[in-house]
Amino acid sequence: RKEVEQDPGPFNVPEGATVAFNCTYSNSASQSFFWYRQDCRKEPKLLMSVYSSGNEDGRFTAQLNRASQYISLLIRDSKLSDSATYLCVVNQDTGRRALTFGSGTRLQVQP
């Protein structure tokens, strides 16, 4: 099983739609979770951290399900500018002292 697994997509949605991505992780001891956004040919940028109780930032909502070992990202009222690849990021607590990045889910918002 991959350490961090995401559906690569692409998810093609119309403007204004609500879309959700899930990400599963393998290490039950993981403590830190993030969503990053990466535009084509650019560096990844932090979108939001994911807290145990769930958290919201404008149109974006992140949730953590420790029992099933997955995190989710919900985007409401999708904009054309939301088109990007969304990376799920988890610390694996393996002693490697680094976060593990998923391969990403590509979102394409269409007019």
Add this chain to the structure above:
Amino acid sequence: NAGVTQTPKFRVLKTGQSMTLLCAQDMNHEYMYWYRQDPGMGLRLIHYSVGEGTTAKGEVPDGYNVSRLKKQNFLLGLESAAPSQTSVYFCASSYGPNYEQYFGPGTRLTVT
């Protein structure tokens, strides 16, 4: 604050040539990382550093060396470039292993 900067932005090498990529951060972060990203693929950790004077291997360290002589700088060296090292290289830094990482803009390297 410039955040994380990388030089050069682009480079073309011939097989067997050597080069050094420079990463600098002005956020006083202890941890620094080098990743490579191939088309359509995720980030793969090459080497990382948990503080000045320390380095450690990541997932794909072969063919690369690193040095962290100053806290703010992390250098990635290719001693004898190979076409398989054609990639985009990203540097990142963070306060610690469980904190968010901040990325530089990347270096696009082509080895012919």
